[in-house]
Amino acid sequence: MSQQPLVKVEGLSKSFGALKAVDGVSFEIKEGEVFGFLGPNGAGKTTTISMLTTLLKPSGGRAEIAGLDIHKHPNEVRRVVGVVPQEYTADEDLTGLQNILLCADLYGIPRSNSRPHAMELLKLVELQDAANRKVSTYSGGMRRRLELASGLINYPRLLFLDEPTLGLDVQTRTAVWSYIRMLKEEYKMTLFLTTHYLEEADSLCDRIAIVDHGHIVKIGSPDELKASIGGDIIVVGVAEAEPDISEDIKNIPLVREVKKSGREYRIKSEVGEESSIKVIDLVRSKGLHVTRIALTKPSLDEAYLEFTGRSIREEEAGKMDAFKQRVTMMRARR
Amino acid sequence: MADDIPARSTATVQEQAAEAEDEREAERSFRAAPKLNKSPLHGLWALTNRDLVKWYKNPIQLIISLVQPVVWLGLFGKAFNIGALFSSQPGVTTAEVNAVNLATFGTTSYFSYLGAGMLAFIILFTAAFSGMSVVWDRRFGFTNKALSTPVGRGAIVTSKILQSVVRSLIQAAIVLAIAVILGMDTASFTVLSVAGSFVILFLMAFGLSSLFVMLALRSSDWQTQMAVINLLNLPLLFASNAMLPVKIMPGWLQSVIRFNPVSYAVDGVRQMLLGSASATGYAVLAPLWVDFSVLVGFAALLGILGIVLSWRLLSR
Ligand SMILES: Nc1ncnc2c1ncn2[C@@H]1O[C@H](COP(=O)(O)OP(=O)(O)OP(=O)(O)O)[C@@H](O)[C@H]1O
Ligand SMILES: [Mg+2]
Numbered sequence: 341m342s343q344q345p346l347v348k349v350e351g352l353s354k355s356f357g358a359l360k361a362v363d364g365v366s367f368e369i370k371e372g373e374v375f376g377f378l379g380p381n382g383a384g385k386t387t388t389i390s391m392l393t394t395l396l397k398p399s400g401g402r403a404e405i406a407g408l409d410i411h412k413h414p415n416e417v418r419r420v421v422g423v424v425p426q427e428y429t430a431d432e433d434l435t436g437l438q439n440i441l442l443c444a445d446l447y448g449i450p451r452s453n454s455r456p457h458a459m460e461l462l463k464l465v466e467l468q469d470a471a472n473r474k475v476s477t478y479s480g481g482m483r484r485r486l487e488l489a490s491g492l493i494n495y496p497r498l499l500f501l502d503e504p505t506l507g508l509d510v511q512t513r514t515a516v517w518s519y520i521r522m523l524k525e526e527y528k529m530t531l532f533l534t535t536h537y538l539e540e541a542d543s544l545c546d547r548i549a550i551v552d553h554g555h556i557v558k559i560g561s562p563d564e565l566k567a568s569i570g571g572d573i574i575v576v577g578v579a580e581a582e583p584d585i586s587e588d589i590k591n592i593p594l595v596r597e598v599k600k601s602g603r604e605y606r607i608k609s610e611v612g613e614e615s616s617i618k619v620i621d622l623v624r625s626k627g628l629h630v631t632r633i634a635l636t637k638p639s640l641d642e643a644y645l646e647f648t649g650r651s652i653r654e655e656e657a658g659k660m661d662a663f664k665q666r667v668t669m670m671r672a673r674r
Numbered sequence: 675m676a677d678d679i680p681a682r683s684t685a686t687v688q689e690q691a692a693e694a695e696d697e698r699e700a701e702r703s704f705r706a707a708p709k710l711n712k713s714p715l716h717g718l719w720a721l722t723n724r725d726l727v728k729w730y731k732n733p734i735q736l737i738i739s740l741v742q743p744v745v746w747l748g749l750f751g752k753a754f755n756i757g758a759l760f761s762s763q764p765g766v767t768t769a770e771v772n773a774v775n776l777a778t779f780g781t782t783s784y785f786s787y788l789g790a791g792m793l794a795f796i797i798l799f800t801a802a803f804s805g806m807s808v809v810w811d812r813r814f815g816f817t818n819k820a821l822s823t824p825v826g827r828g829a830i831v832t833s834k835i836l837q838s839v840v841r842s843l844i845q846a847a848i849v850l851a852i853a854v855i856l857g858m859d860t861a862s863f864t865v866l867s868v869a870g871s872f873v874i875l876f877l878m879a880f881g882l883s884s885l886f887v888m889l890a891l892r893s894s895d896w897q898t899q900m901a902v903i904n905l906l907n908l909p910l911l912f913a914s915n916a917m918l919p920v921k922i923m924p925g926w927l928q929s930v931i932r933f934n935p936v937s938y939a940v941d942g943v944r945q946m947l948l949g950s951a952s953a954t955g956y957a958v959l960a961p962l963w964v965d966f967s968v969l970v971g972f973a974a975l976l977g978i979l980g981i982v983l984s985w986r987l988l989s990r
Contacts, residue, residue: 393822418824419710429815433728445720446823448711494823 351401363554376545385534422496481512572612721833789853791916801882804838805890831984862949
């Protein structure tokens, strides 16, 4: 039974007019896994979540959650999943507790169960003291934590988190991360999260799909993604520009690629620590002098940029981000 | 005693077992889903109650919504003193004035006539603005949140209609009380006539709320919704008998009024509260049973339409 993936997505697509927001994505998520969708603004992350949580009708493809087709059994799917949306959705005129209880009522959970459970969840996200305050008095971080708690009220097997740390300060972000780890480790919950923060994907996810323009460009564990761009990079400065010893370096075991520019060699190696020592030995044995040496491990950033390109979208994305944050904050203040 | 030590260790073992059990309990209580209410109407009351709580926790909103009908009543209703207008003419007796009033309005006091109209007024305006809360909910993501739960799509729409109906009727009751305090003629009030009036008002509130909720369902833009409200509100009010009798109006307007469900509600309420059914002439639009039938049809048609279309309108 646990061999069956909890989520099975095949060729899922969504078009808005001519725009293909999601263009044939396929992936599987195993029970208990933390699966990340990592991609720039407009990549189609939220659209994918909306389809999987039955808010949007796919224009193509199919998906199953816990063996239930999202198109044929939407109500059953809704019972199995929990959603923490990108925006704040809590009712500001109600208290935090009232919001969660309302959510529970919508799932048909009897109050005898939802009341203690809601308090338990509020304690989990450290909001128990604010439980009876109106949400309009909450800070942005408190709202995000409240959304997280209401997403858990229906005992979901699969929790969707859409950019759970957008616009949060470092403290709250760290707290949200620890809740996510706890959900995985203590409650064995399966999580689907989207983000465009690389450290977040790297530290939380078991597997990551890098998405761009509605496509999955690469899928794998963080380590696999890092390895896929070709290992560690060693930069060696040599005092003498001549002779060129590139060919000799290339013969060192584990070295994949060597590029010389001026007095510097950029070397890609599968295991940087081992190769770098051999490179130094080689340089010296040729009677040359090493002026500096640097070893860099590939980060997810490198992998991400390799797969999504380094175009100006970075800047645009930054602007969009700031805008979205402003909108979310405006609501937070309201 | 000799078995002191084993006893203690047994206790420790028991304690440990209890602790482990507690832990498992905590985990289970977190994960063991309870028995769910899966009826298609579950959540209906929760959603309706949400809007009602927001409403009565914020009395300012209630007071503001009462200001308009009360101003109409208190200022216009009192100022438009038709009786004094006639009796100021030389040679006109009070009896003659009353006869004219009775023939025109079905009552000797225009204030009472307008009072019945204002009950419809408050219901029309409350229903019209019920669409706004639909728009706000969509705007602030609450609709999407509700849609991601298994709550019935019909329940989401019905709750919006119901909360508007409940609010309208409570506000209408308050307006009626104020009208009575300000001097509305209560000679024909009986338990039955007041109850009957509220049945009529209920039908009107239900139909109009369904209409405005339906119009708001697809919109997430409150400006458009305000425009829709303004576009419909005033014509529905003025092209009705809420303030003046139908038969003094030009023929084309009379035919419009006969298509306006508000007119039948006002007419029914007047006949019951003011006893104007027996009056002849200008006062009555249609027999009481016609008023009732039109309103039942109106409420049923729009209610069913709203709930049937809700699934289509809510899913994009
Ligand atoms: N309702 C809609 N109508 C038209 N276009 C839409 C709609 N929703 C999303 N889009 C478009 O689809 C694309 C993908 O949007 P989506 O919200 O899924 O991106 P995202 O990956 O979540 O981005 P972000 O990081 O900014 O949240 C975008 O180009 C967006 O403009
Ligand atoms: Mg998004």
